Amino acid sequence: MSKGTLLVTRDGPVATVLLSNPGRRNTLTARMWREFAVVLAPLAEDPDVLVVIIRGDGEDFSAGADISDLKAILHNPDNGLHDGGDVTAGEEAIAAFPKPVIAAVDGYCLGGAWQVAGACDFRLASDRAVFGITPAKIGIVYPLSGIERLVRLAGPGAAKYLLFSGDFVPAEQALRLGLVERVIPQADFWTDVASFAHRLAGRSQLSLQAMKELVDIIAFVGTEGAGHSGRNALEQASNRWQEEMAAAADPGIGVRAFLAKEDPVFTWTGPGRTQANITDDSLQHEEEAR
Structure with missing residues (x-):
């Protein structure tokens, strides 16, 4: 079983949290979901960190929760959460972070990875990004926290379409549905993301x-x-x-x-x-x- 981890890098006032599970499209293991609270806490307290970017390691944001670890992820009795287990705990750690958080989505953002992106303040997507919310394909009920954010961002009709069908949607359609704030040509994507993050850091x-x-x-x-x-x-x-x-x-x-x-x-x-x-x-x- 892949262990996976979250890596933190710094560029002046901007910290980047890297979703890293090489060879598995950065699928998120139980350990990785639990690490969100661990890695974000010191960044929240550090006065020199003003903005956080969450991105994938390599060509994809994340293909979602690691299916081989799914039972442990969704039903961890140690976290005291009855809905969504470690997924909800990780999502809420992102949402509660007091400083601006940018989801930089390149490549696939699937399943539970949407909960990571949805909990951020901004979702910037490259024009090669692909989104899919796929619980109906594997017979699970998406955690309530993820459904709530999806409905607020995209509306009930779009939320039902995405949740019921599990269809993959390209970046431009995701923009029309309200899943992302901007779509950026892939050639300029990382430069534009960094520029936006540093602009926020100057406010x-x-x-x-x-x-x-x-x-x-x-x-x-x-x-x-x-x-x-x-x-x-x-x-x-x-x-x-x-x-x-x-x-x-x-x-x-x-x-x-x-x-x-x-x-x-x-x-x-x-x-x-x-x-x-x-x-x-x-x-x-x-x-x-x-």
Whole structure:
């Protein structure tokens, strides 16, 4: 049985998590699903890591959960999860990561690999990428967390089409269905992915992390649909981030750079880590900029 592993590399503020199971199209073993939480935890705490890319090792993103390991993956009694086992645990570790995560999909992204891609903030696909969500082909029920994300991204009709048929769809069709945000010519793919990641790394991490949390609450918890509790969760998170912004230097840095027509160099690295306040002068400049 292939062991497989997740490998981490660094390019300045951008970390790459490599799905590596050579010779098996990077199928994801039980060990690999469990490794997501292990490898992402230190990246979340590292103030020098601002963006994460998840990609496959070689020509494919991943052909999904390792079928030879499927029983262990879906029914691991040690993780306390009744739906999806290690798959759901790995998916949720990605979704809970506080910084931007990009799925860079080249080649095949099949079965459980969609749960990896779906849990990321962005899905960038090369024009040779192929997607397929295939539980009906092997007689299993796709984990609820994966179905929920698929429905929210693609809608119920497209979700049923993909889940029921198990059809493989090319990148351009995946774009039309809402599975990916961009399709990039393969010749330019890795250059464009790296450029996008570094562009995000240059933005205010205060802005990115705050808005990531707020968008996710709206998308996955809801506001009106979830009733009073959903609205409360959204308002509490928004208030907390407004307080963080009031104590951070990033707004002042951004305003001064905008007025000077310079690129800002933001300093916020995490909640409670920045002590400088926005100055009255910065606020005045902000009003003038408006």
